[in-house]
Amino acid sequence: MSTKSNSLKEKLTENFSEFSQLSDYSFMNSLNADPQSTKDGNDHKPRSVYSGHYVPVVPTAIPEPEYISHSKKLFKELRLSSNLTKDQNFCRFFSGDISVANYPMSPVGWATGYALSIYGTEYTQQCPFGTGNGYGDGRAISVFEGLFNGKRMEMQLKGGGPTPYCRGADGRAVLRSSVREFLAQELMDALGIPTSRSLTLYVSRSEIVRRPWYSKGSRYFEPDIMIDNQAAITTRVAPSFLRVGQIELFARRVRNNAHDEALNELKMIVKHLIHRNYKDEIDNEISIESKVIKLASLYRSRLISLIANWMRVGYCQGNFNSDNCAAGGYTLDYGPFGFCELFDPRFQPWTGGGEHFSFFNQPFAAAINFKTFCSSLSPLLSGNKQDQGKLDQIEKDFSELMNKELKKMWANKLGLEHYNETLINEFFNLMVISKADYTILFRKLSEIPDNSYSLKDSFYFPIDDELNNRWEVWLKNWQSILKKEGNIKAKSALMKSLNPVYTWREWMVVPAYEEAEKGNYKKIKELQDIFSNPYIEQPSEIDQKYNRLKPSQYFNYGGVSHYSCSS
Ligand SMILES: Nc1ncnc2c1ncn2[C@@H]1O[C@H](COP(=O)(O)OP(=O)(O)OP(=O)(O)O)[C@@H](O)[C@H]1O
Ligand SMILES: [Mg+2]
Incomplete structure (x- = not known):
């Protein structure tokens, strides 16, 4: 039965x-x-x-x-x-x-x-x-x-x-x-x-x-x-x-007294957002004011977690305007996005994007979109000062909570339970000076190597002795903290679940769409397969093809290393 x-x-x-x-x-x-x-x-x-x-x-x-x-x-x-x-x-x-x-x-x-x-x-x-x-x-x-x-x-x-x-x-x-x-x-x-x-x-x-x-x-x-x-x-x-921009549109109309129905339309769209994206977490029976405050707090958590995840995998949205920021807390609009290969905190593939939407600036761009979101909800609080105070506080705390989440993410990405500022700052310095590939380096570290030789294939250029020594010292310090914290095998497994083997490498995707333009979709399917399991090492033949540094000819290459938003 x-x-x-x-x-x-x-x-x-x-x-x-x-x-x-x-x-x-x-x-x-x-x-x-x-x-x-x-x-x-x-x-x-x-x-x-x-x-x-x-x-x-x-x-x-x-x-x-x-x-x-x-x-x-x-x-x-x-x-x-x-x-x-x-x-x-x-x-x-x-x-x-x-x-x-x-x-x-x-x-x-x-x-x-x-x-x-x-x-x-x-x-x-x-x-x-x-x-x-x-x-x-x-x-x-x-x-x-x-x-x-x-x-x-x-x-x-x-x-x-x-x-x-x-x-x-x-x-x-x-x-x-x-x-x-x-x-x-x-x-x-x-x-x-x-x-x-x-x-x-x-x-x-x-x-x-x-x-x-x-x-x-x-x-x-x-x-x-x-x-x-x-x-x-x-x-x-x-x-x-x-999108945040959608709630913003109706809020602007309220602010500008655009028409008699403006406030009601704002209320309707916010209720709709709750119904679609927050239904299980917001009680339908509470007042609209309470719903709005709960919504802001839930969206804040989702947005913070989203951005930390973007940073974790090297994703740069590129064009993080309020209209490209989903109010449900997920990634939307894959236009001029890219994934960081050679580590650069200012990585930004879109020629129109500027530094404000670059890789490491995304937490700030998100804070600004969140501010727009909160101020768009404000007219629904009917001028109640206490409620407005709560909403303001939620908005104000965004950056501190974002920082906390980022610290947790960086620590976990390195297998650590706690953020260690000195260790992690030196790590960022070393990544920059060594011209490291973001994905390959973290994956190699996930094996918890005890010598810098094991990292050499993640660098775009050979490193000199002095740099090598700095890495040796860093690895030693890192290892000693890891050992103090616990089981190394479990730490390696955790790191492998956070640090993918395969990532988006634009120069691998270009041949897929170029072949598709000729009617051959094989490469699209191949990439779809690779992308469906990015944390698992593929057999060596496939691995050698997709787990590679960006070839030098693709640096500063129009349409590959950077692109305009002509889509
Ligand atoms: N070829 C086009 N025809 C009509 N509208 C367009 C075209 N290209 C872009 N737009 C509009 O311009 C605006 C800005 O474009 P943007 O690149 O942010 O978004 P998009 O990639 O088209 O869409 P989405 O944000 O829905 O993923 C969007 O509102 C989009 O709908
Ligand atoms: Mg868009």
């Missing part, structure tokens, strides 16, 4: 009509549509959107879509059968032709507006109307919301054609950036870092868009040519795609 019910429970969704039965829309049912929008979602030209939480939009399908890949892991988690990828309607739907939607699915998707603050400075000029009312999802369109094993998930096409927020751009994403986002989400999830997830990746055999990019071997900082790219659509999945 129990076997039977288990097998029933395990039944996978096999075809598109079963898939449609999973749909259950709360976004469109419980929030306000822009009153000026049309129900049919035929709304693809830039225009001002003054109110409402979303605009109904029908995506523009990419012509002649070809399936490239899907996330086997996410499919399993959602209990979707891989057979679905062979279903014609599934393919049409996730390549943008949602006219195939069956009841209870909606044949219309939605795009949302959001505000933009760059490192705390509010921008309004970023839209064609100079007001900020034309800024939001320009090419991201949500098309599905459903219940999967009781978990509510939203599915969003990236590159699904223009929306009213497109600001005159084409609404498309190129194959290169879609491959990057698809693979990066897979890797981040496997690294154990909260993230939007990859569902599927389709490319158009016939639609071409032009973008500035780098010529082969370019040493230019900014793109030097225009190139033709195939359009692609990748679908990402998350409990919500709400």
